Amino acid sequence: MQVMSHGQFADPAVEARFQETARTLRLPFVRIYGVLFMLVALAYTIVNPLLVNPVDTAKLAVLFGAMIALAGAYIASTFWSGYIARPGLDFAALLGIVFLLGHINLILFDELIDMQEEMHAVGVMNRLGVSAFAAVVLAGRPRLFLLWLGLDLFVFLATVLPVQSHDAGMWYALLSYSSGAVIMLAINVAIDRSSCGAFALAEALEAERRKNEELVYNMLPPAAVERIRDGRMVADAYADASVIFIDMVGFTKLAKRVSPGHLVEVLNAFFNHADACAAKHGVEKVKTIGDAYLAIAGGNVTSGNSADSAIAFARDVLAGVAELQAVAGTDVGLRVGIHSGPVVGGVIGATRMAYDYWGETVNMAARLEGTAPVNGIAISESTWLRAKDRAAFGPPHNEMLKGMGETCVYHAGPAPERQTLPEISWVA
Template sequence: MFAQSPLIRSGNEEVGLQHRLLILSTFMMTGAAVFWSALYGYFGEFAAAAIPGTYVVLSLAFLLALKHRHGFALLRTSQLAASLLLPFFLMWELGGFVNSSAVVVWSFTSPIGALMFAGRRQAALWFVAFILLILIGSAIEYPAVTLDNLLPAGVIVALFAMNLSGVSIVAFVMMSYFVKQKNTALDLLALERQRSEQLIENMLPNSISERLKNEQRPIADQLDDVTIIFADIVGFTGYAMDHDPDEIVQLLDQIFSDFDRISDDQGLEKIKTIGDAYMACSGLQGTADANAKGAAQFALTAMKDLKKIVADKRLDLDLRIGIHTGTVVAGVIGERKYSYDIWGDAVNIAARLQQTALPGEILMSGATVELISSHFNTEPQGTTTLKGHTPVDTFVLTGSIS
């Protein structure tokens, strides 16, 4: 019905709630105004009847303007102004607090509405305006006071104004505090929701995180032409035996953080780390050859970067990488600490290639080489027997074609 508004605190949901509440309150107030207009007209107070009648006409006109770009702001401002001023004019027309049955109390709906639709700062201004109307109403009432007790006429009017104002102040302060606490809670909730979504996005591919947010379960896909990469740090087990836990974790964090950066640069998806092994893949989206090229470039860059880290720290470590392209099954498993993973024969081949590769070597299957041969240099290794698998044509990736 209306154009989407910018995010406010908890987002579009809160704006939508404000729209619905404003429309509901407008219809409720319009219904009450029709009743009062008919009642005053029935008893011959036609001038008084015209005031709520005017409110009805204005409300319907601004409701029709909701489709306008600024329709919500126009309706909100008109409702706050009309609900503040028209009861006061009606009281004036009928002769004061008593003669109008304290109809000016309806003006209090203006600052209360402002709390819900315009925020606490604007609501405070509308509330000050309401108190001023009460004081003006006291001045109108004073000459018409008939003494039926020992209290002076001025005191009676002052107490009338104080009673109306006092109850209104208490109600407004309580409502304002409630709105403040609600907004604080919504802010914290929105922040936690944002953190949760960022955590999911860091753990999972974007397309998968969106499906999880939409509560789509189970998530399982068969994907063709996925290029799988296994990278293992040679010599790390020996390094771990001779170093403190802090040093071990810091080194792994440095290496794998670097691999994460390269993965992002090449459009790869990190699947997981297994000890000192890093697993990633490409091909969750895009063309097969482009995905394979990204995987090959990742392998070359990761090998180069690790050699630099090892040289800087004077460590006896190396890297071996296995790469294969094929069909996999991908999905999310678990209810708690769930993870995105891939399975299939293609994954097994890539893992076996990594285990077969020599330190400092990037061993690829023929299926991957067919996709990258025009962009990278490779050296054929012939048919290689893989543990637990039939022989596979293998190649060593040596560099890119400049």
């Protein structure tokens, strides 16, 4: 929930957003009220010649004409783009209307007295209708509404005092005005508090929605999220992608020597560095598997030449090995395997969903990583053929890869050490 202070939100930006939202939502009612007020004034103008003497009818026609014109200008101002940010327009328009209303009431009351009409049920034009509207339209700005009430009282007294001859009538008028003003102030405060509470709740829900959406988009590509929302299956085929598999050398020994907290710190340093490099080179992080990092160029993230992007990404990650060793406090290294070809991507399952990639290209990249020199890169022939920058890679040689047979491999980095390839249980 947003914190409030002295009836306002503590954050000025939130307070400004609240005022703008509240006034925008009240806008249709402002226009409807203005039109209704013009219709009421027009009805009085039509009835007056039937009940009022010609001289007063002429005076009333001028006052009602001014009131209709003012109300019309007020309604027109609500269509101006700057209206929302200027509550002073409501203040001035309603004050002008209530000023005209006071003079109209004086003339109508005098007419009724001259006609010796009983006054028990006569309210002529009730100014509380304008006060009620001011309480609504100026909700959220209590000081402005209090100022409006004060000026309304001043206009009322300035209009009535010169013609009021009985103290009793004046006292009753003041009591009537005061009681009405207190009720209008209560309405103003009630609308303000309820609006603030609803807005704060909406802000909290929106912030939570944004956080959840950010988490979803962090796990899934935007296009996949839209399809999942529509209830569609997420399955894609990419004809030319480059899969990058990076593994940490010596992780098993390191896990036996350091505390769990330190181990997580080392992994965090590795993965955060790889994430930054992926964002820099337009490479998509797929997932982490233990101490391994799987990424792809040419998948959901657009890449010009997937092989070049994958190699540039791998070199950037390897450039951070020294910092990784500093965090680990011992010698650790990385191996990178890259293979280019077709892959299938998509989302499966209903819980803990993630966008994953499958196919021979993914398996080949994992096998190639095992042949790479420590802090070096192993790429397949298909990647080498797609790459423009081949100078760093030595001559091709054949490697026997488990499940793949004899494969042409190119290395960059220190000379590879022959070793028995470990079982990789996660590869199909």
